[in-house]
Amino acid sequence: MTIFIQPETRQETIGKLNEVKQTFAARGWFPGTSGNLSLKVSSHPLVFAVTASGKDKTKITTEDYLFVGKDSTAVEETTLRPSAETAVHSIIYQTIAEAGAVFHVHTIPNNVISELYGDLGHVLIGNQELIKGLGIWEEGAALAIPVVENYADIPTLAAEIEKVIDSSIPGVLIRNHGIYAWGKNDFEAKRHLEAFEFLFEYQLQLMQAKQSFAISPSQLGIKIV
Amino acid sequence: MTIFIQPETRQETIGKLNEVKQTFAARGWFPGTSGNLSLKVSSHPLVFAVTASGKDKTKITTEDYLFVGKDSTAVEETTLRPSAETAVHSIIYQTIAEAGAVFHVHTIPNNVISELYGDLGHVLIGNQELIKGLGIWEEGAALAIPVVENYADIPTLAAEIEKVIDSSIPGVLIRNHGIYAWGKNDFEAKRHLEAFEFLFEYQLQLMQAKQSFAISPSQLGIKIV
Amino acid sequence: MTIFIQPETRQETIGKLNEVKQTFAARGWFPGTSGNLSLKVSSHPLVFAVTASGKDKTKITTEDYLFVGKDSTAVEETTLRPSAETAVHSIIYQTIAEAGAVFHVHTIPNNVISELYGDLGHVLIGNQELIKGLGIWEEGAALAIPVVENYADIPTLAAEIEKVIDSSIPGVLIRNHGIYAWGKNDFEAKRHLEAFEFLFEYQLQLMQAKQSFAISPSQLGIKIV
Amino acid sequence: MTIFIQPETRQETIGKLNEVKQTFAARGWFPGTSGNLSLKVSSHPLVFAVTASGKDKTKITTEDYLFVGKDSTAVEETTLRPSAETAVHSIIYQTIAEAGAVFHVHTIPNNVISELYGDLGHVLIGNQELIKGLGIWEEGAALAIPVVENYADIPTLAAEIEKVIDSSIPGVLIRNHGIYAWGKNDFEAKRHLEAFEFLFEYQLQLMQAKQSFAISPSQLGIKIV
Numbered sequence A, B, C, D: 001m002t003i004f005i006q007p008e009t010r011q012e013t014i015g016k017l018n019e020v021k022q023t024f025a026a027r028g029w030f031p032g033t034s035g036n037l038s039l040k041v042s043s044h045p046l047v048f049a050v051t052a053s054g055k056d057k058t059k060i061t062t063e064d065y066l067f068v069g070k071d072s073t074a075v076e077e078t079t080l081r082p083s084a085e086t087a088v089h090s091i092i093y094q095t096i097a098e099a100g101a102v103f104h105v106h107t108i109p110n111n112v113i114s115e116l117y118g119d120l121g122h123v124l125i126g127n128q129e130l131i132k133g134l135g136i137w138e139e140g141a142a143l144a145i146p147v148v149e150n151y152a153d154i155p156t157l158a159a160e161i162e163k164v165i166d167s168s169i170p171g172v173l174i175r176n177h178g179i180y181a182w183g184k185n186d187f188e189a190k191r192h193l194e195a196f197e198f199l200f201e202y203q204l205q206l207m208q209a210k211q212s213f214a215i216s217p218s219q220l221g222i223k224i225v
Helices: A007-026 A086-095 A108-116 A129-134 A154-164 A186-212 B007-026 B086-095 B108-116 B129-134 B154-164 B186-212 C007-026 C086-095 C108-116 C129-134 C154-164 C186-212 D007-026 D086-095 D108-116 D129-134 D154-164 D186-212
Strands: A036-042 A047-051 A065-069 A101-105 A122-126 A142-148 A171-174 A179-183 B036-042 B047-051 B065-069 B101-105 B122-126 B142-148 B171-174 B179-183 C036-042 C047-051 C065-069 C101-105 C122-126 C142-148 C171-174 C179-183 D036-042 D047-051 D065-069 D101-105 D122-126 D142-148 D171-174 D179-183
Touching: A007 A036, A007 A047, A007 A065, A007 A101, A007 A186, A036 A086, A047 A086, A086 A101, A086 A154, A086 A179, A101 A186, A108 A122, A108 A171, A108 A186, A108 C186, A122 A186, A129 A186, A142 A154, A154 A171, A171 A186, A179 A186, A186 B108, A186 B186, A186 C186, B007 B036, B007 B047, B007 B065, B007 B101, B007 B186, B036 B086, B047 B086, B086 B101, B086 B154, B086 B179, B101 B186, B108 B122, B108 B171, B108 B186, B122 B186, B129 B186, B142 B154, B154 B171, B171 B186, B179 B186, B186 D108, B186 D186, C007 C036, C007 C047, C007 C065, C007 C101, C007 C186, C036 C086, C047 C086, C086 C101, C086 C154, C086 C179, C101 C186, C108 C122, C108 C171, C108 C186, C108 D186, C122 C186, C129 C186, C142 C154, C154 C171, C171 C186, C179 C186, C186 D186, D007 D036, D007 D047, D007 D065, D007 D101, D007 D186, D036 D086, D047 D086, D086 D101, D086 D154, D086 D179, D101 D186, D108 D122, D108 D171, D108 D186, D122 D186, D129 D186, D142 D154, D154 D171, D171 D186, D179 D186
Parallel strands: A142 A171, B142 B171, C142 C171, D142 D171
Antiparallel strands: A036 A047, A036 A101, A047 A065, A101 A179, A122 A142, A171 A179, B036 B047, B036 B101, B047 B065, B101 B179, B122 B142, B171 B179, C036 C047, C036 C101, C047 C065, C101 C179, C122 C142, C171 C179, D036 D047, D036 D101, D047 D065, D101 D179, D122 D142, D171 D179
16 A cells, blocks of 8 residues: 655654654663654554664664554555564554554563563552543542563464453553553653553552551651650 | 733743753653642732643643632633642642742652551651751651642642641642642752652662661672671 | 774774763763773774773763774774773674674663572573563573673683673673673664663562562552442 | 962862762752762862852852862852861861862662661672772772761761771761762762762662572563473
């Protein structure tokens, strides 16, 4: 399939992706050239820009993104290869109609929590103000963020992801393989991703703190005066 | 209520808030667009500048703040909405006469410690030089920093905060909802906030370190020569 | 041995090393002026550029690198001294024919994990997507990254490293003395190093999280609604 | 005592201190305006530049330092006040003849380790390559870094510090009050400080890792293939 991308669309899309890429790169969210970003430019037919495979995401070059369709192949002539994981982006856009941007990053907390809760099949998070950062405003809300196994076969992985995601929670963890988070645009996808990362790190730190919590101030050298 | 904000006051106020905002954003203190900042411009009547709702606080635009009064509504025409939590800023200015700036941020340590000590109703901190960063110079001072429950109803939350705060400790924790810290101006509020964050992280790390502390050097592979 | 380094080769080599140096310095990977970087310019005879001894690696000066041969001495006139550890770089280039860049850094995770697994002689890592960042794509791959003792005598250290390294795993840990990681060029060596660091930190954090993991959501204050 | 500081000396001294200040500020090593830096300009009589009291050390202004003598008072007319802790800098310069720069910072690791080892009176560190960053090259060296109690009375604190420091270890911890580290110049003092901080964080992380260390790879989900 060949589709003509308007120059202004191309420029605006790449500009937004570059901004997100630089912000996340500065946080170390693309270790070892991992991770990928996409931004939808058309729903019918599905067309989205996605990071090219194997690039150092701390840098900005003229060959960092390509435009692909539903089948994850380029919609225009290019020497760039899309990431093998482009199929995961595509399945998310196909499943969640309102998704306009999909971001995939590896962090220590999202990998550790995916392994901890992997057997359970979802990470349980609750009792936290930052849940509102996911666009969930129900009081006392608890979330079950899905975790799928890290299938090496990408069609299998995409099919498993399709089974577990819905529009109520804007993200999915792959066991020991980071998170995919999305939103209606780059701004919202970034907000969702930051909220997820905060919630994961909070939960991990809280579990450790609970274990060592000593209510007795004297054990911490605190004298009440 | 409509109040005319002098152009120089406007410019100076926004300049100070932008500086604080950029510093905190670089530290990741506004995850998922959370957090808010305010700076008082008048006590009688109460008028303060506050961050507009739902903005990405890593960016500087011309629409990041608005000026509001005691009732948390704008004192001039604007298309911006103040955060729902503006009422918390207002209640702090009303309760603590000397407060000139109020900063609210979410960090992993301030959220974890608020949950750990939530049932107790206050975080006990002591035996730490950085307590002087809060303007408390009494030797051997121990602090009981109040923690209130995270009421979804903002008037209830504001009323609970009003009950527990006083001028001796320049901050209050909301359980799983970050800290509000204040000072007579932006400089002092920032100093107080940094001191609180240091004290929280210190306490959490110390609790964990105490648990694993091995006095025997040989266990750590240390040979005395 | 005296060898003439082409000006363009010199400039390109130093430019690449400077870029890596600045990136790693910003991450705090050269604590206390530790660490060193090298880039091969010729295989026959072996010639490589290496960081000069005792410099502050957060800075760029005109005297940061020198070109040395197989015996770790300069191949041109210079007042700079190569690090004593240059012999380790040399032995890696001699042992791994495809190595074109060798980077040595100290981080808390790489030092801690080297001590934890030191008696075992290797760090076992597995079940992690980022293993692909090491160029290892076999499904379910587990790695045994070698750890050698920290011999103060550099020829002994180099000989021990020669014994344990091969082309299947692009790095080696020295016990309490950081990691040496390599790749066919600066881009690949950086990717390998970032993948190793992620894997080490992941493993350490996972071990601690497993210990404190409470499956019961109520213990974490989560209410299922 | 009034002493004329040469303009070039003044400019060079302040330039060096500004560079160190910006580097440490970016690392968050001055929480809540804590910490102070000094650089010696003359031994006989003792004159050194020191950070003025109560400044935000993330900023560069024309009023950040003053020049003081042995008695910690200004040697020229100034409206600036030296920190009360200037007396600690002075006693270090008086006790360690070769000290040319003294840096004092608060970090979570240096505060936590000072409390852990406070009763023992010294932190035991050993078996670590980074000890060489302190200028100590003896193989298998173990260090006993002194920890003094945090006396609120500065002359008492200075007298206690004088008792425990010597030229073999370039630093001293104050319990829950950070570290003072020194070197013959700003470059060496920075190297020493970075090495201390690495060693403290290493020791704390190692203690926690040892506690959770599971040699069995299957517990970490690693399959040997």
